[in-house]
Amino acid sequence: MKISSLKLYALAYLVFLYAPIFLLPLFAFNDGTIIAFPLKGFTTDWFAKMAENDTLRHALTNSLIIAVTSSAGATILAVFAARASTRYKFKGKGGIMGLIMLPMVLPDILMGMSLLLVMLEVLRVNLSIATVILGHVIISLPYAIAVLQTAFATLDQSLEEAAVDLGETRMSTFRLIVLPLVMPGIISAFLISFTISLDEFIVAFFLAGNQPTLPTYIFSQLRFPSAIPVIMALGTCLVAASILLLSVAEFFRRRGIKRTGAKDTGGFL
Amino acid sequence: MTDNPMIAFRDVQKYYGDYHALRGISAEIRAGEFFSLLGPSGCGKTTLLRTIAGFEDISSGAVLIDGKDMANVPANKRPTNMVFQSYAIFPHLTVAQNVGFGLRRDPRSKAEKDKLVEESLEMVGLTGYGARAAHALSGGQRQRVALARALILKPKVLLLDEPLSALDRKIREQMQVELIKLQREVGITFVLVTHDQEEALVMSDRIAVMFEGEIAQLADPETLYRRPNSRRVADFIGVMNFLPAKVTGESGDTITAEVAGLGTLDVATSQVSMAPAGDNAAVGFRPETLTILYEGQQATDREAPGTIDEVVYYGDMTYYDVRLDGMEKPVRISMRNVFGRPVLDVGTRTRVSWSPGALVLFR
Numbered sequence: 247m248k249i250s251s252l253k254l255y256a257l258a259y260l261v262f263l264y265a266p267i268f269l270l271p272l273f274a275f276n277d278g279t280i281i282a283f284p285l286k287g288f289t290t291d292w293f294a295k296m297a298e299n300d301t302l303r304h305a306l307t308n309s310l311i312i313a314v315t316s317s318a319g320a321t322i323l324a325v326f327a328a329r330a331s332t333r334y335k336f337k338g339k340g341g342i343m344g345l346i347m348l349p350m351v352l353p354d355i356l357m358g359m360s361l362l363l364v365m366l367e368v369l370r371v372n373l374s375i376a377t378v379i380l381g382h383v384i385i386s387l388p389y390a391i392a393v394l395q396t397a398f399a400t401l402d403q404s405l406e407e408a409a410v411d412l413g414e415t416r417m418s419t420f421r422l423i424v425l426p427l428v429m430p431g432i433i434s435a436f437l438i439s440f441t442i443s444l445d446e447f448i449v450a451f452f453l454a455g456n457q458p459t460l461p462t463y464i465f466s467q468l469r470f471p472s473a474i475p476v477i478m479a480l481g482t483c484l485v486a487a488s489i490l491l492l493s494v495a496e497f498f499r500r501r502g503i504k505r506t507g508a509k510d511t512g513g514f515l
Numbered sequence: 516m517t518d519n520p521m522i523a524f525r526d527v528q529k530y531y532g533d534y535h536a537l538r539g540i541s542a543e544i545r546a547g548e549f550f551s552l553l554g555p556s557g558c559g560k561t562t563l564l565r566t567i568a569g570f571e572d573i574s575s576g577a578v579l580i581d582g583k584d585m586a587n588v589p590a591n592k593r594p595t596n597m598v599f600q601s602y603a604i605f606p607h608l609t610v611a612q613n614v615g616f617g618l619r620r621d622p623r624s625k626a627e628k629d630k631l632v633e634e635s636l637e638m639v640g641l642t643g644y645g646a647r648a649a650h651a652l653s654g655g656q657r658q659r660v661a662l663a664r665a666l667i668l669k670p671k672v673l674l675l676d677e678p679l680s681a682l683d684r685k686i687r688e689q690m691q692v693e694l695i696k697l698q699r700e701v702g703i704t705f706v707l708v709t710h711d712q713e714e715a716l717v718m719s720d721r722i723a724v725m726f727e728g729e730i731a732q733l734a735d736p737e738t739l740y741r742r743p744n745s746r747r748v749a750d751f752i753g754v755m756n757f758l759p760a761k762v763t764g765e766s767g768d769t770i771t772a773e774v775a776g777l778g779t780l781d782v783a784t785s786q787v788s789m790a791p792a793g794d795n796a797a798v799g800f801r802p803e804t805l806t807i808l809y810e811g812q813q814a815t816d817r818e819a820p821g822t823i824d825e826v827v828y829y830g831d832m833t834y835y836d837v838r839l840d841g842m843e844k845p846v847r848i849s850m851r852n853v854f855g856r857p858v859l860d861v862g863t864r865t866r867v868s869w870s871p872g873a874l875v876l877f878r
Contacts, residue, residue, distance in 0.1 A: 407570055408603035410591045412617035412668065426607045505607060505648070 267485060274478040281474055292479040299476065305463035308375050309444055312459060316382035317439030320390045323383070324435055325428075328394035333403075350388035357385060358452035365453065373455030381449040386439035393438060397431025430502040437495050441488070519582055521546040521672060521704045522567060527576035529562055529728075536562050537573070538728040544672075544706060544721075546581075549698050551707045551715040554725035555751070563725070564674050564708045569593045581671055596665035597674040600681070602657040604649045610636070611645030613660055617668045635663040638697070655686045662694075666701060673698075675707045679714060691717050712752045716740065724748050744788050746797065746877050755799045755875075756846040762796050762878055772876060774798050776839035777819055780871045787876045796878040802849035804873035807835060807859065808866040816870035821846075823863045833858050837867055 277287035296302060330336075331343050349357060361381050365371050401424065409419040425432075447461040454462060464480065467473040520543035529537035537559050544550045552560035565571035566578050569590030578585045580594060596617070605613050615632040623631075636642055639659040644652075649660060658678060665673055675694075679687045695718055698705045709715050715722045716736040723733040732744045743749035746757065764771035769781045782798075808814060824845040825836035833852055836845040848867065852858065859865065 402601055402603060404599040404601050404603040405605060407568075407590070408597070408599055408605075408664075409616070410570075410589075411568060411595075411597045412664070413591050413620055415591060423605060505650075 270478055270481040270485060273475065274482040276475070279472055279475060281478070292475040293483075296476045296479045296483075301458060302463060302476075302480065305458035305460050308454075308457055309460040312375050312378050312382060312450070313440050313443040316379045316443045317386060317390075317436050319379070319383045320386045320439040321394075321432060321436045323387055324390035324394050325432065327387075327391050328398050329424075331391075332395055332398040346391065347388040349385050350392075354385065354446075354448040357381065358449045361449065362452045373453055373457075375454065375457050375459075377453040377455075378450050378457075378459065381453050382439075382443040382446060385446065385449060386442040389438050389442060390435035393435040394428065394431050397428040397434075401427055430499050433495060433498060437491065519546070520544060520579075521548075521581055522706070523577075523579040523582075524563070524566075525577040525579070527563070527566060527578060528574045529559070529566065529571065530574045536728050537566075539576070540728075540730060542723055542730055542733055544704060546704055547702050548720040549695065549705045549707070549718055551709055551719040551722045552725060553709055553712060553715040553722050553751075556710055557727075558725040559728040560708045560710075560725050561676060564597075564676055564706060567593075567672065567706065568595050568597050568674050594671040595674055596668055596670040596672075597676065598658070598661045598665050598678045600677045602661040602678075602681075604652070604657050604660055606650040608649055609645065610641065610647045610649050610652070610660055613649050614645075614663045614667060616664060631667060635667045638666070638700075639663045640693075654682055655690065658682065658690065662697070666697075666703070670703065672704045672706060675705060677708055677710070680709075680711070687714075694718060716752070724751060726751075740801070742786070742788070742875060743799075746788075746799070749788075749799050749875065749877075754802050754847055754849075756802065756805070757797045757799050757877075758842070758846070760796045760798045760876065762876075770876065772796065772798065776821075776842035777817075777869065782871060782874065782876045786872075786874065787878060796876065799875045799877060800846065800869065800873065802834065802847045804869070805837075805846060805848040806868040807837070807848055807850055808868050809856070812868075814866070814868040816868065816872075818866045818868050820864070820866050823859055823861055823865055826858065826861055828858060835859065837865065839867065 272285070273281050274292055275288055275290065276285050277289040277291070278285075327343070327346060331339060358381070361377075361384070362373075365373060365377050371377065405423055405427070406419050409423045410416065414422060445461055447465065450459045451462050451465075458466070464477055467477055522544040524540045524542050527537050527540040528535075540559075540563060552563055554560045562571055566573050567580070567585075569585065569588065585593060605616065608616070611629075611632050614635050615628055618628045618631065621628065632645065633642075636645060639662050641656065641659050641663065644656070644660075649657070652660065661678070678694075679690055682690060691714060694705075707715070707718060716739075719736060721733065721735050722739055723730045724739065725731065726747060732739060732748045734742075739748070739752055743752060743755070746755075749755040749757075758774050758776060760772045760774045762770060762772050763779070768784050770784060770787060771779060771781055773779050777798075808818060819839050821837040821839040821842075823835055824838045825834075827834040827836075831852055833850050835848045835850065837848055838845040846867075850856070
């Protein structure tokens, strides 16, 4: 069989992307403390150790609280911003939207440093997971807005007029017509914000004070070779959770499309 | 028909920034009539319709519905309902939920509402479709759902924004007839926006022809077709042949004009359109008022010789472009292809029968 060079290139590309991820479960189940080939026996010890680790559990709880809260906040704010930017014309819209979207391209380290300065010197608050939540809302907001702008822009404006024409107020129209129709976009925006927050390191590192989050905990553990297999087990769990989450999200997205008969313009998968 | 108009426009002006979209519209729409706003795109007809619905604020003037000034009445409180160009069917709801949407704030019981929805679906020929997902319907069916949804609230006025433009020709013609029947049945005032002059002629009791934010002529279809008040209206509604003319005399009810290719003729003042026709006067003939005379046929009134320039065969009709002797531009003549009448070839010498009573003089 002849394999064209383009196919070979595509194959190499995929291997390069995904092979490192497959190494995680490989070493997570490897009965040896050193991350190197050849593999030794099979074990689930590392997962047991991971479950026993209190600091890790604390970091995971922190990260989940931060991720859920910040993505909920970012999604709600993004609904308002995306609605305003797609539906209304107002003075300075370009500038305002540009400023809101800026954190997307701003280096995270700048965000982290400047936010730290604001928290400590301007607002004079103690660093905690609340400050991390604030930071994560700011950095995930542009992504949530980008997703929701598409959702709002594809909404036929006469649907809202029809609802008003049939006696509904603007508020009830939003609730009865707009919200259900942009719901797939809202879920997407939430999930994207969630993933961004969950693996965000720099801003969390600057703003968390003495509170561990999952990424900062993992980073701190990399100094101890003996802790690495546990980190591998943790990584395996995270990969499994991500796959599960994306599958669920895709399922709801496809069901939503089927329900409204909209054209499938592609989701995350 | 009552004396009070259902809708009255009083010098309605609408600006979008510097753009003057409606330039002093004053007109009245009678109760129970099928009224059309006809014009090319950008003439302001949709804007005018939306001022009735309340989706468009007016810059000055007044819109009255059933004698009541609508200035401070928001769209959701007006006694009007609308069928949108895109139909605006709510895609996440069923057909029955769409049709019953306007009843949400109605205090009646669910059983009564269900019955109303069923009746409305029956009225538009969609009995048994209630449980279907609205997005799975065809274009014609969506249109019917939109109609049922708008009529279930028994509005005083039904507004239709180019409701047939997205349909295939066959379904469109079928829907035209159904809409006329429906309007007679429910007796509600219908206001239709369309750019299709044929559709307006077929469906309306009266038509307002609009150009550039103004009503150019408001009349019943026959008057509009036979006695357009300007060359522009004549040109927009159907086909009109224009022949350059010169007015040579006036006496009482008669105007004498000289027309190239046709000679001198007398026209009654009722046939004269006084709207400015540019520097030169012209007479206008509809294609069906001219007849090609076959061998041995006699003209009923007058005749003029000419040569066939172009033949367009339509099955039931044939259009001939005939160049009358002494004229530069050919005139268009439509002939029914009745049995036994041959289609003539390009280049054939022929005679054209015409009558001064059928023309319009634009001066």
